[in-house]
Amino acid sequence: MGSVRDAQPRTRRRHLDAEVPRPAPGARGPFPLLVRSAPPAELVLDLPDPGGARLAVIARPTSAAVVLGSTQGEATIDPVGTRGDLTVLRRRSGGGAVYVAPGAQVWLDLFVPADDALSDPDIGRAAQFAGELWVGALSEVLGPAGAGLAVHRGPLRTTPWSKLVCFSGLGPGEVTLAGRKLVGLSQRRDRRGAWFFTLAHLGFDAAGLAALVRGLDVGERARLASELEGSVATLGAAAEEVEAALRVALGADG
Secondary structure, eight states: OOOOOOOOOOOOOSEEEOOOOOTTTTTOOOEEEEEEEOHHHHHHOOOOOOTTTEEEEEESSOEEEEEEETTOOOGBBOOOOOSOOOEEEEEESSSEEEEEOOTSSEEEEEEEEETTOOOSSSSSHHHHHHHHHHHHHHHHHHHHGGGEEEESSSSOOOTOOOOOGGGGOOOOTEEETTTEEEEEEEEEEETTTTEEEEHHHHHHOOOHTTBBBBOOOOOHHHHHHHHHHHOOOOOOOOOOHHHHHHHHHHHOOO
C-alpha cells in the first residue's frame, strides 16, 4: 500500500449530478443540495466550495475505501483484510475509521456558515441540528420503528475501540435506533463555518470491519466484531428512499 492520502480540501466541483440555488448567508431557508458521484478520494479530499452559504452534499462513492480519522495512524488499518486491497484515506475530522463503498451507506455532508442561525460555538450543541434532520427524515421512512430514533445529546461515549472504529463510540448529534448507533457524525470547523460529515449504513459487516484493524489478537478481534454487531444499527430501507426523505428534510425536494 502507498502512503495514506491526507485530506487537503480544495474548492473543486466535480461529478455534480444536481444543484439548486443557494440562500443568502444567515438565512433560515432550506439547504441547497448537491449530489456527487465520485471516487472516495474526491468526496473526502475535494470538498465543494459553499460560497459562504449553507450547503448539503449527498456523496455516492464509486469505489470502496477506508477513511481514517484525522489523528488515526495509518498502521492501525490493514487495507487488505478480508475485502481485498482497499484505498485508505485520511479525513480532516476526528474519530475512527469508516468503511465506504458503492451502495453500502447513505452519506450526507452539511456546511453551516459561521454567521448562520444554525451556527453554534459549542461543538456538542452545534451537531444536534444534523441529528435532528436525520431523525426527521428517517421517521417517515421507518414508520413505527422510527419511534426508536433518538439524537445523542450527552457527552462523548468511548469504548476500547472507538479511536479505531467510528461506529464503536457515540458522540453528540449522532443518531441511535433502539439504543444502537445508526448515524455517525464528525465535524471540522474554521473561521468560515463548520462541515458536518454524516453517514448511515445500509448493511454492516462487523467481522469484515474488525478484520481491517491491525494489532489485535484473535480474541480481541472477536470481541470487537461482537461489540459492533450489538451496537450498530442499519437503515433497513433502500438508499433512494432515504435520500428522497433527506431531500424533503433539507427543503430541497423540488
